[in-house]
Amino acid sequence: MIIKANIKEALRSLLTGKQRTILALIGIVIGIASVIGMISIGTIVQHEALRQFEDMGVDILTVRKEFDEKNKAAKFKLSDILELKNYSPIILEVAPYISSGTTFSYGGKTMYIDMMGVTESFFDLNKLNLQGGRFISDLDEHRFFCVIGSEIAQFLRKAGFENPLGQQFASGERIYTIVGILKAISEGGGIRPGNINMSVITHITTAVRVQEGEIESFMARVGPQSPSQIKAEIQNYFSKKAKGLNLKLRTAEELIAQMEKQMQLFTLLLGAIGSISLIVGGIGVMNVMLISVAERRKEIGIRRALGAQRFDIQSQFIMESVVLCLVGGFIGIGLGIVISYVFSYFVKWEFMMSKSAIMLGVGVATAVGVFFGFYPSRSAARLDPIAALRS
């Protein structure tokens, strides 16, 4: 069988020029690895977006105050926000919050934390769970009870507090009592505000007083109405309550779209690296093939004398080029899987690998082999048998 003979011959030839072969492969390996990485990271992101949808639901949105030079005086009032769910049947629940970064030191170690002020509804809206104790209740108004995130609890445990519950700590002029510890929530963005695992959470009235800040955002659970309808409803409400207040709404869908957009940049970058290295790698392969053809002019002459058609010679060298690219392709697929695994490890998203990415990798490698092997193999096929034999 001529194809089998050609594959055998290709492997034999590539093994003969090992060093050259390896050098030519580098470009292909990087190119294919980028393509595989690009596609599987895309898959991971998509999967993560879906997971966040499932985790938080699509009925949650956040409303932020947009900073506006002209209307500095227009502010959210806590009572207005809480009143919103009574005003509109579309708004099922609201959870205003305030957050500011600070440092937290204990036993010579420092960590960056968020001080958050929330209301009772924050717990349900964010689908939080407790390790122990209780969450902030609406009866905690102006009181210095706090709930801590899982990482702060861990920090305290390391510092020697077996059970942080009930412990007190000072911050500024105030002494806080820890009344609850939250379970860890998955990281990686989403619609949840800030980083809850690293937050000290008090009632919003306490936080507003301590931070001397203003409420800039709230979360809301909404009905199945269209986003534009919901937006109009909220805007309509606040135009009455606080004239000139500029609102910005973020729905779960928008957030996921934004996340995907960010990933697009990354994907584009990998795609660009991939295409460039595939072209460079392809030229490397072409070079190796041209050398291979030049070195084997005599062989080509002999084969032609023994009855090989031009087509046979051409397919022999194309096969060699394809085998070369496929070897690079398989290494590249391996490397691409490693790249996307490392990526998913660092962003703490679930690792996924799509079969279609691997198939595409094999396909692209083959295509590069055929494309860049075409010219050398054609020049081999067009050699004059006599001239080739004499060389």
Add this chain to the structure above:
Amino acid sequence: MLNIVEIHKTYQIGPTEIKVLRGITLTVEKGEMLAIIGPSGSGKSTLMNMIGLLEQPTSGSYFIEGKKISYDNDRELSKIRNQKIGFVFQSYHLLPRLTAMDNVGIPLVYRDMKEKEIKERAKEYLKKVEVEDRAQHKPNELSGGQQQRVAIARALIGDPALVLADEPTGALDSRTGQEIMSLFKRLNEEEDITIIIITHDPKIALQCKRKVELKDGVIVG
């Protein structure tokens, strides 16, 4: 069986025309053992390339087994080279990476035959030229005489109408050369294989049944 009629070959090198073959007409019958002899520059290598269909004549016709050759079809020419002609070269021209057996099998690979069948036939032909014990050796592990025997096996495996040998003993010492000539004679006599030997050596030519002498691109005797 082989008919070439009024073959001319002219090379154009810059402004000068070199007439290498000037009207060669030759008929070779089945079972002949023919020597084409001539000094270097007489055009005998070019004639061999013509007979071997490796080169196209400037003018003239070529018939093999009554069939006229048209030179513009690569497929057809390759097929005829593959099926009707077996080449034996002065410097053997074996492929260095392949074993003796795989070298012998090459012509059959281009007939798209199954590997197993090719191996069996290759073994059979290596036996015919008495180097079957060297089947798994690479060419550089073989002596000159053994390499030429492998090359002859390769020429014969496709059961060609004629074997075309270009100075087949040229690279061998006289004793080994004689062994190769004996092998050719045996193949010609016992198996009725048509053999054309191109040589400049009159001693080789004397061992052939018929002799054609070439000088300055024409047959002189």
